[in-house]
Amino acid sequence: MxxxxxxxxxxxxxxxxxxxxxxxxxxxxxxxxxxxxxxxxxxxxxxxxxxxxxxxxxxxxxxxxxxxxxxRTVESTLAFPDTGDIAADLTEQVRAFVRLMTETPAGRVIAELIGSAQTDPELAAAYRENYSAPRRALAVTAVEAARDRGQVRDDVDAEAVVDQLWGACYHRLLIPDQPLTEDFAGTLVDQLVHGIGRR
Amino acid sequence: MxxxxxxxxxxxxxxxxxxxxxxxxxxxxxxxxxxxxxxxxxxxxxxxxxxxxxxxxxxxxxxxxxxxxxxRTVESTLAFPDTGDIAADLTEQVRAFVRLMTETPAGRVIAELIGSAQTDPELAAAYRENYSAPRRALAVTAVEAARDRGQVRDDVDAEAVVDQLWGACYHRLLIPDQPLTEDFAGTLVDQLVHGIGRR
Known part of the structure; x- marks a missing residue:
């Protein structure tokens, strides 16, 4: 009370x-x-x-x-879909994340929080504990479930997938040399799932 | 004078x-x-x-x-190798970048500069003009040369590759939920070149 x-x-x-x-x-x-x-x-x-x-x-x-x-505010917007198709689910989730970052003030807020965290260890710890670590865990769980269903490689590094999709978006958010768009989100998933090497 | x-x-x-x-x-x-x-x-x-x-x-x-x-200080450390094997070149360059970020104070410095840039538009512009844009261009040129040699997909988005390799490293540098290591660098290149989807 x-x-x-x-x-x-x-x-x-x-x-x-x-x-x-x-x-x-x-x-x-x-x-x-x-x-x-x-x-x-x-x-x-x-x-x-x-x-x-x-x-x-x-x-x-x-x-x-x-x-x-x-x-709390963005939690529902960032719910992780589970349709059983990992490429579709990842694309949908990364696109929703890009919309939140670009179409609402959330992008500016999160950029300022990450920026401040670079010289504020307490804020950095709170950020990881309350936000980035739990969100990372949701994505890792989804990728590992896809691996167990046989949709992705057995030796997939699910933690690295988080960095190659959402991390790539944070990179454009924080260092805007190139635009952060929904098309970009789609390209990230396509390139990571199918690979950029010639087969 | x-x-x-x-x-x-x-x-x-x-x-x-x-x-x-x-x-x-x-x-x-x-x-x-x-x-x-x-x-x-x-x-x-x-x-x-x-x-x-x-x-x-x-x-x-x-x-x-x-x-x-x-x-000026890190330029020589970050030279882009060109052996004609894009996967090897990318791995070598991303590993060198990780070493610079983790084994020297450069990582802390660049994290502070990116952090300050979030609320300092002049610094942000100087960062992009003097550092991130030229470095991005070097990587894009290397990936496009590999495409022209037939080593990567014709429709590769070279700009997105930068975000999925170096951007992924910046993500771990700025939000250290997971460690930034040379093994991680190797995993990034492997997953992006070969894809995480089952063939």
């Missing part, structure tokens, strides 16, 4: 989980609307109604709060 | 190119020794003997100076 630190909307005490969920939803909206520049405990407190004391109790830094809010 | 702004070592006026080369060498040494944290115009001036006025005249920001110094 959050007691006096809960939302001040005259509704009395509510379960901490409920308050936490509301804070994360409000924080996610703020983050996607304005990016990291406008993202402060003070504004999240004002928008969500939760006190700054509560926010500081639950999240050690604005980076940690931003990360969790980001993850 | 740099005139009064040249190095103050009592050797009189020297060609600007010579002074510039010395500054970049000194700046590169400082950068690889201490990373971006200790990299300032003041220290580069003290080490190189060039006045701060000269440094500011040639480089608009410490980021721009750091980038050019970095590029």
């Amino acid at each position: 959050t007691g006096q630190d809960g939302p001040r909307r005259g509704r009395g005490r509510r379960p901490a989980d409920e308050v936490r969920g509301e804070v994360l939803a409000a924080a996610g909206d703020l983050l996607l609307a304005e990016g990291m520049a406008g993202f402060t405990f003070e504004r999240v407190s004002a928008i969500s109604g939760a006190s700054r004391t509560t926010l500081h109790k639950w999240w050690p830094s604005r980076g940690a709060l931003a990360l969790e809010a980001y993850f | 740099t005139g009064q702004d040249g190095p103050r070592r009592g050797r009189g006026r020297r060609p600007a190119d010579e002074v510039r080369g010395e500054v970049l060498a000194a700046a590169g040494d400082l950068l690889l020794a201490e990373g971006m944290a200790g990299f300032t115009f003041e220290r580069v001036s003290a080490i190189s003997g060039a006045s701060r006025t000269t440094l500011h005249k040639w480089w608009p920001s410490r980021g721009a100076l750091a980038l050019e110094a970095y590029f």
